[in-house]
Amino acid sequence: MSKRVLLGLLLACGLTAPALAQAPKTGGAINAVIQPEPPGLMLAQIQNGPTQMVSGNIFEGLLRYSPKLEPQPELAESWSVSEDAKTYTFKLKKGVTWHDGKPFTAADVLFSIEMLKQTHARARNNLAQVEKVEAPDDYTVVFTLKQPFGPFLGIFEVGSMPMVPKHLYEGTDWKTNPYNNAPVGTGPFMFKEWQKGSFIRLVKNPNYHEKGKPYLDEIYWQVIPDAAARAVAYETGKVDVLPGGSVENFDVPRLSKLKDTCVTGAGWEFFSPLAWLWLNNRQGPLADKRVRQAIMYAIDRDFAKDVIWNGLGKVATGPSASTIKFYTDDVKKYPYDPAKAKALLKEAGYKGEKIRLLPLAYGETWQRWGEAVKQNLQDVGMTIETIATDVAGGNQKIAEWDYDIAFTYLYQYGDPALGVGRNYVSSAIAKGQMFNNVEGYSNPEIDKLFADGAVATPDSKRKEIYEKAQKILVEDVPVAWMLELQFPTIMRCKVKNLITTGIGVNDGFKDAWLDK
Amino acid sequence: MLSFVAQRVVKGVIVLLAIVVLNFFLIRLAPGDPAMVMAGEAGATDQVFVKQLREKFGLDKPLPEQLFIYVKGVVTLDLGFSFRQQAPVAKLIGERLPATLLLTLTAFAISLALGVLFGTFAARFAGTFLDTAITVFALIFYAMPIFWVALMGILLFSVTMDWLPSFGYETVGANLTGPAHALDVAKHLIMPAMTLGLFFMATYTRMTRASMLEVKRLDFVKTARAKGLSDAVIQRRHVLRNALLPVVTLAGVHSGTLIGGAVITETVFAWPGIGRLMYDALLQRDYNLLLGVFVICSAMVLIFNLITDLVYRLVDPRIEFAS
Numbered sequence: 001m002s003k004r005v006l007l008g009l010l011l012a013c014g015l016t017a018p019a020l021a022q023a024p025k026t027g028g029a030i031n032a033v034i035q036p037e038p039p040g041l042m043l044a045q046i047q048n049g050p051t052q053m054v055s056g057n058i059f060e061g062l063l064r065y066s067p068k069l070e071p072q073p074e075l076a077e078s079w080s081v082s083e084d085a086k087t088y089t090f091k092l093k094k095g096v097t098w099h100d101g102k103p104f105t106a107a108d109v110l111f112s113i114e115m116l117k118q119t120h121a122r123a124r125n126n127l128a129q130v131e132k133v134e135a136p137d138d139y140t141v142v143f144t145l146k147q148p149f150g151p152f153l154g155i156f157e158v159g160s161m162p163m164v165p166k167h168l169y170e171g172t173d174w175k176t177n178p179y180n181n182a183p184v185g186t187g188p189f190m191f192k193e194w195q196k197g198s199f200i201r202l203v204k205n206p207n208y209h210e211k212g213k214p215y216l217d218e219i220y221w222q223v224i225p226d227a228a229a230r231a232v233a234y235e236t237g238k239v240d241v242l243p244g245g246s247v248e249n250f251d252v253p254r255l256s257k258l259k260d261t262c263v264t265g266a267g268w269e270f271f272s273p274l275a276w277l278w279l280n281n282r283q284g285p286l287a288d289k290r291v292r293q294a295i296m297y298a299i300d301r302d303f304a305k306d307v308i309w310n311g312l313g314k315v316a317t318g319p320s321a322s323t324i325k326f327y328t329d330d331v332k333k334y335p336y337d338p339a340k341a342k343a344l345l346k347e348a349g350y351k352g353e354k355i356r357l358l359p360l361a362y363g364e365t366w367q368r369w370g371e372a373v374k375q376n377l378q379d380v381g382m383t384i385e386t387i388a389t390d391v392a393g394g395n396q397k398i399a400e401w402d403y404d405i406a407f408t409y410l411y412q413y414g415d416p417a418l419g420v421g422r423n424y425v426s427s428a429i430a431k432g433q434m435f436n437n438v439e440g441y442s443n444p445e446i447d448k449l450f451a452d453g454a455v456a457t458p459d460s461k462r463k464e465i466y467e468k469a470q471k472i473l474v475e476d477v478p479v480a481w482m483l484e485l486q487f488p489t490i491m492r493c494k495v496k497n498l499i500t501t502g503i504g505v506n507d508g509f510k511d512a513w514l515d516k
Numbered sequence: 517m518l519s520f521v522a523q524r525v526v527k528g529v530i531v532l533l534a535i536v537v538l539n540f541f542l543i544r545l546a547p548g549d550p551a552m553v554m555a556g557e558a559g560a561t562d563q564v565f566v567k568q569l570r571e572k573f574g575l576d577k578p579l580p581e582q583l584f585i586y587v588k589g590v591v592t593l594d595l596g597f598s599f600r601q602q603a604p605v606a607k608l609i610g611e612r613l614p615a616t617l618l619l620t621l622t623a624f625a626i627s628l629a630l631g632v633l634f635g636t637f638a639a640r641f642a643g644t645f646l647d648t649a650i651t652v653f654a655l656i657f658y659a660m661p662i663f664w665v666a667l668m669g670i671l672l673f674s675v676t677m678d679w680l681p682s683f684g685y686e687t688v689g690a691n692l693t694g695p696a697h698a699l700d701v702a703k704h705l706i707m708p709a710m711t712l713g714l715f716f717m718a719t720y721t722r723m724t725r726a727s728m729l730e731v732k733r734l735d736f737v738k739t740a741r742a743k744g745l746s747d748a749v750i751q752r753r754h755v756l757r758n759a760l761l762p763v764v765t766l767a768g769v770h771s772g773t774l775i776g777g778a779v780i781t782e783t784v785f786a787w788p789g790i791g792r793l794m795y796d797a798l799l800q801r802d803y804n805l806l807l808g809v810f811v812i813c814s815a816m817v818l819i820f821n822l823i824t825d826l827v828y829r830l831v832d833p834r835i836e837f838a839s
Contacts, residue, residue: 029689036796039554039600046602048557121558121565175572180602196611197788199688220688224786225796232670232682392548392801395556433563434556 022496028514029218030495032241032505033230034200037223041191041200042180043162044112045119049506052159053243054221057202057508058099059185061158062090062109062141065502067269069325069414071153072501075104075163075186076141085148085457092139096209098165099190106135111166119174126155126418129455147455150462151325151415157270157503158187160413188214188510198223208510215513227363231255240495243505244268244487249365252310255490262493265312265486267504272321272419273487275409277373277480278398282440285355286404290348292477295405296334298341298380299373305483308369312488316481318474319420323484324412325459326466331474341380354383358398358406361391370407395434409485410435414502416466421450424469424478441478517829521822528818535814536590536807540583543798543806549575550600550801573599573803586804590811596804598797605808609790613812615685616789618701619708619781620774626713628767631720635763636756638721639728650721658718662777666711666784673707680707683786708785712777716770723766727759734758760831768824772817 038050043059062076071079076090096104113133116123129149134142145152155161163186168179183191186209189202200221204214222239224230231251233239235258244267247255256263277295285291301315320327355377359370374384384405389397397403412419422428425447428436446469453465489505491498497511551569558565570576574585589596595605631654638650657665674682681687681704692700731737732755740750778791790809797805828835 031688039800040602042602046554046558048554121555124565175599175602176597195685195788196608197615197792198685198786201689218689222684222688222786223788224683225792226784226786228667229670229683229784229786232675236674236678236682238682389547390799391556392553392799393546394548395552396548399552430563432566434552 024215024497024511024513025516026212026215026513027217028516029220030216030241030509030512030514031220031222031239032243033233033239033246034221034223034243035230035246036225037197038200040180041183041194042177043159043183044115044164045174045180047120047122047159049245052506054200054202055162055183055185056158056187056503056506057189057219057510058183058187058191059158059162059164060187060508061156061161061163062092063153063156064507065154065157065270065414067266067502069154069269069323069502071156074156074158076156079153081153086145088143088145088152090141090143092141093209094139096186097207098167098186099184099205100165100168101207102165102167104163104165104186105138106141107138108163108166109133109141110135111170112162112164115164115169115174116161120161123155123161126160148457149417150454150456150459151413151417154414154418157507159503159506188508189216189219192218210510214510216509219509227251234258234490240492241498241505242490244489247490248363249308249310249312252312252488252490256488260493261490262495263488263490264499265488267489267499267502267506268485268487269323269502269504270414271503271506272323272412272414273409273485274316274319274321274412275407275482275485276316277482278403278406278408278439279477279479280401280404280439281478282401284404285348285350285353288348288350289476290344291350292480293334294341294344294348294350294380295377295480296477297337297344298382299376299480299482300336301482302336304369304372308365308372309483309485313486314484316484318470318481319424319479320416320466320470321412321484324419325415326453326463328467328470330467331471338376338380345381350382352381352383354385355404356387357384358387358389358394358403360407360409361389361394366407373405373407398438399432399434401431401438401440405480416469417450417454421454424473425450439478441476443472443476446472521826524822524825528815528822531818532811532814533587533590536587536811537583539807539810540586541579543801543803544579546801548801550803551575553800554600569599586807595808595811598802598805598808600800600802601805605804608793608805609808609812612788612790612793615787616775616778616782616791618705619712619787619789620778622705622709623712623716623777623781624767624770624774626709627716627770628720628763630713631717632724632756632760632763634717634721635724636728636751638725639732639755639759640751642725642729647725651725654718654721657714662711662715662780663784665714666707666781669707669711670784680704682707685788704785704787708781708787711785712774712781715777716774719766719770720763723763724759727762728755731755731759757831761828764824764827764831768821771820771824772813775813775816 034050034054036050038054040046041051041055043051043055060075062074063071064074066072075093075096077093078091080089092106098104110133117127129145131144131146165184168184169177188205188208190205192203193201202219204217224233227248231247234242234255279286279292281287305313305315317329318331357374360366374386377384398406422436424437424441426442429440449465449469453462456462456465494515496513496515500511501507550573551566554569555566574582598605598608601608634650638647641647670682673680685704686700737750737754740754778789779795782789782791794809
């Protein structure tokens, strides 16, 4: 071997060494916290955060989404859109099996859609524009829409449209089906055991359709109800992963500094949680736009971000989070300006009428935020009464419009047609629901913009429409936007590739591996 | 004695039914209902969904009809279905009850044993430094909130010294069996049981001490001493036995409060018992599950009280069972 060849080989080895070091290793178990304990794991029937976090490993959707929210293949390997943007054709991946060995086919997709229309409120809304769904063969599914629907390719993530095994559910009573408690999906991990109140154990699916994946042998989701105890469990090495929201915010800086600890805020791009204050537009001082604008000026949102949320997240500029489509920051700005707030209140003729503030009963962080906002508003001369309640009581008050100001945060699902419009259009005003337009804002122009935006093509046209809507809304302040939240995931640095998509820990651990 | 027990059981069943009816209305006074909570968690965007859930839970029916359905179920030993957890209530409680029994009974044993022991010593050495030391020690644990003692215990024994696990019932993933498993559970049990037990220990210590000092002054103790019995025999056979009656009464009363303490202890230590099940059910307005836990807890309290009455007879044979 000549010296040159040898040198070349050495160089090649040297160059590829870092890449080799990063090649995923197989085996091992991850202990992660799940909070609170999910009521069940049947994702098609129970749609809450913890259920998706665990079941995102068991079930799959047709697509997943990159951090930039571009669709990526999952159970569908390719897709095409007709020129009139009304027909979407999905080619399903071949060789996919359910955990019980039966093949996954287009019949399962059709069945899942029928089931979700009855059990999954969000899926039902998302599918409202669908005229019919057909399966010309076992591996093709064709959706025909009534009219073009811009965000259509964004509704196929596992939590929004999980695939359900037709052979186990068809003809049964869905709510008491025994597979609700031992779910069967196509995902990278299979349900193994659930010790209620203790842990949920998932094991590797050896027949997973992506060869070589998953890398982990097992996942243990540990149920630890007390926030301080969860922090200790991480500190003492009993758990490796604290998904966003597992510990109180004031514990995050301390835990982040622990040895071999990595922290990331990634993985929330699809959901883009945005926190705001519902302002009851119907009655009292808040019916006046100037009072609502005064509230925006009165609240020190940078303080909330830096102190209460430990610098995580971003001050919101309006109804859309900066991570979703068609966002613009070219809108009216509301910097912290108590003097301006006072002036606006005076102009509006506010005379110190009592205003009820409803904080969110989600733990210490939210309580503190409630206190901070109360103080801000009192500083500009508003009379604030805090109403203490638990989550169920708070929901009831909001749904019955029995509040003046109320904290909330909601997901945006990547597209204003999915997660933004619902909060401002007048058709979404209905007593008895705790989301949508509970503030009672009604503006025919906004109604038209959101109606047009959902069905307009191409995207440039949608952009124009939504930017206009954002400008109007920010001027009117139907609600007071606070922060784009970021829920940090805290984990041992040996856990690699835990978050690879815009859905993050809610999308399963199929890419994750342990660098032992 | 049998007729006494039978009578108490019948009375117990009546009390239990009264508790069911009362709680049925009480929990519905809280704002919100399970449909609302579930729709909230689902981010449900339409009223159809909430309505659908209410129909599914039977919450759309008139209240008296809901009560009738529930009571009918309880009488036939059917505690209903938790729609939120998609499982029969009896099954959910059955899964959790053993852990709570293990925790509360251990805590109960610890508190009673240590309480009587310390109380006896304090009475025996009344007025000395030992008496003061025991009283102060007991009061410290009585005065501190349970959750605080629990957190301090975790900091000391789990974080700093790494002697005991900070949470859970067993080591997850260890798949232990037999004696190794029992030992593992015991290790996990020490801190929660001690936390709960030390809180109740204080009252037993104080009660035993006071009661023993009182009995000591009575004439029959003097007689025993005059007979020439040794001090140890007098303390054990005459004083302690007579002094225990109020302690037994207190223990009966505590059976209910123990469950209350278990809610907090189980939460901090992630102990998978019914205390936590009850707390979660309350927050989620899971009516059937909450009522089910109430029924079981009330039944347990009634059973404990029956046992207390029987123990009276053992401690003091002069007490007759009124039939």
